[in-house]
Amino acid sequence: MVEQSNDWELMAPTPFALVCFRACPAVEDDARLDALNEEIMHGVNATGKALLSHTKLNDRLTLRLSIGNIRTTEKHVQQVWQLLNEQLKICNANC
Numbered sequence: 001m002v003e004q005s006n007d008w009e010l011m012a013p014t015p016f017a018l019v020c021f022r023a024c025p026a027v028e029d030d031a032r033l034d035a036l037n038e039e040i041m042h043g044v045n046a047t048g049k050a051l052l053s054h055t056k057l058n059d060r061l062t063l064r065l066s067i068g069n070i071r072t073t074e075k076h077v078q079q080v081w082q083l084l085n086e087q088l089k090i091c092n093a094n095c
Contacts, residue, residue, distance in 0.1 A: 011057045017068035034061035043087035050080045
């Protein structure tokens with residue numbers, strides 16, 4: 001889903017259950033883009049429906065989602081994807 005979206009980018013290969021990615025809308029300032037991704041992370045985490053963490057890759061704030069629970073289904077992943085895109089819209093509107 002990340003690879004098919006113009007608003008998101010993978011930040012590292014995903015050979016396992018950990019996905020490193022970030023929102024990448026047309027924001028020219030790297031610091032603002034990092035802040036936007038941090039806002040998205042806090043917004044998703046505040047829902048209690050998913051838990052994202054973050055790290056720095058190539059000096060860029062990167063969101064991390066681990067999809068490793070044996071009971072995780074495609075429906076769960078789609079729900080997190082929806083949350084991420086909702087938070088992206090909210091955060092973009094508040095810029």
